[in-house]
Amino acid sequence: xxxxxxxxxxxxLAEKDGRLGEAFTLYTQIAEIxxxxxxxxxxxxxxxxxxxxxxxxxxxxxxxADEKPYVQSVKALETFRxxxxxxxxxxxxxQLLSELLNAKADALEGRARAAEAENxxxxxxxxxxxxxxxxxxxxxxAEVQKHVKALKNKTGMR
Numbered sequence: 001x002x003x004x005x006x007x008x009x010x011x012x013l014a015e016k017d018g019r020l021g022e023a024f025t026l027y028t029q030i031a032e033i034x035x036x037x038x039x040x041x042x043x044x045x046x047x048x049x050x051x052x053x054x055x056x057x058x059x060x061x062x063x064x065a066d067e068k069p070y071v072q073s074v075k076a077l078e079t080f081r082x083x084x085x086x087x088x089x090x091x092x093x094x095q096l097l098s099e100l101l102n103a104k105a106d107a108l109e110g111r112a113r114a115a116e117a118e119n120x121x122x123x124x125x126x127x128x129x130x131x132x133x134x135x136x137x138x139x140x141x142a143e144v145q146k147h148v149k150a151l152k153n154k155t156g157m158r
Contacts, residue, residue, distance in 0.1 A: 001034075001037075001039075004030060004033055004034065004037075004039055004040070005039065007026055007029070007030050008026075008027075008030055008039055008042075008043060010026055011023045011026035011027045011030065011043065011046070014026060015046070015050070018083060019083070019085070019086075020050055020053075020054065020083050020084055020087075020089075021083065021084035021085045021086040021087030021089055021090050022085065022086040022087070023046070023050060024047055024050040024051060024054065024084070024087045024089070025086050025087050026043075027043040027044070027046040027047035027050065028043075028044075028047040030043035031043045031044035031047055054084055054087075054089040055089075057080060058080065058089060058092055058093065058096075061073070061076055061077055061080055061093075061096070062096060064076060065077070065096065065100055070100065070104055073100060074097065074100060074101075077093050077096055077097050077100070078093075078097070080093050081093035081094055081097065098137075098139075101135065101137060101138055102138050102139050102140075104135070105131060105135035105138035105139075105140065105141075106138075106140070108127060108130060108131045108134075108135070109127075109128075109131055109140065109144055111127050112124045112127035112128045112131060115127060116151065121151065121155045121157055122157070124151065125148070125151065125152070125155075125157055128144065128147075128148045128151070129148075131144055132144065132145060132148065
């Protein structure tokens with residue numbers, strides 16, 4: 001029981017320090033150890049409270065991602081991700097950040113391909129350069145990089 005008390009104190013400290021993902025995970029683990037004890041019931045209630053709070057905040061951030069500028073959404077999601085490190089909520093935030101990044105990258109690639117289709121290779125290469133500079137973590141980065149190399153060879157442009 002001493003170890004459970006020690007873990008509960010760690011969870012409380014993490015919660016107090018704003019490390020909510022760590023606190024959520026600890027409370028959830030404690031709740032499963034001896035579910036019929038008062039301390040474990042309290043841990044379960046704390047985990048439910050933090051989980052509900054995180055889900056509400058995450059849903060607000062998802063909605064915000066559709067309505068607010070990209071940079072503002074990314075900063076808010078990164079803050080959420082860091083606050084909920086060590087929990088499933090960090091994974092949710094990381095996934096949404098990836099989706100936002102790829103959507104932004106895809107839009108820029110679409111503009112570059114449109115310029116390319118109009119034979120405006122200078123503009124296309126400018127847009128591709130922006131893509132390769134700012135979206136190195138996008139899913140299509142390697143394909144775009146290959147395409148740019150082929151386009152440069154085709155047009156003789158650098």
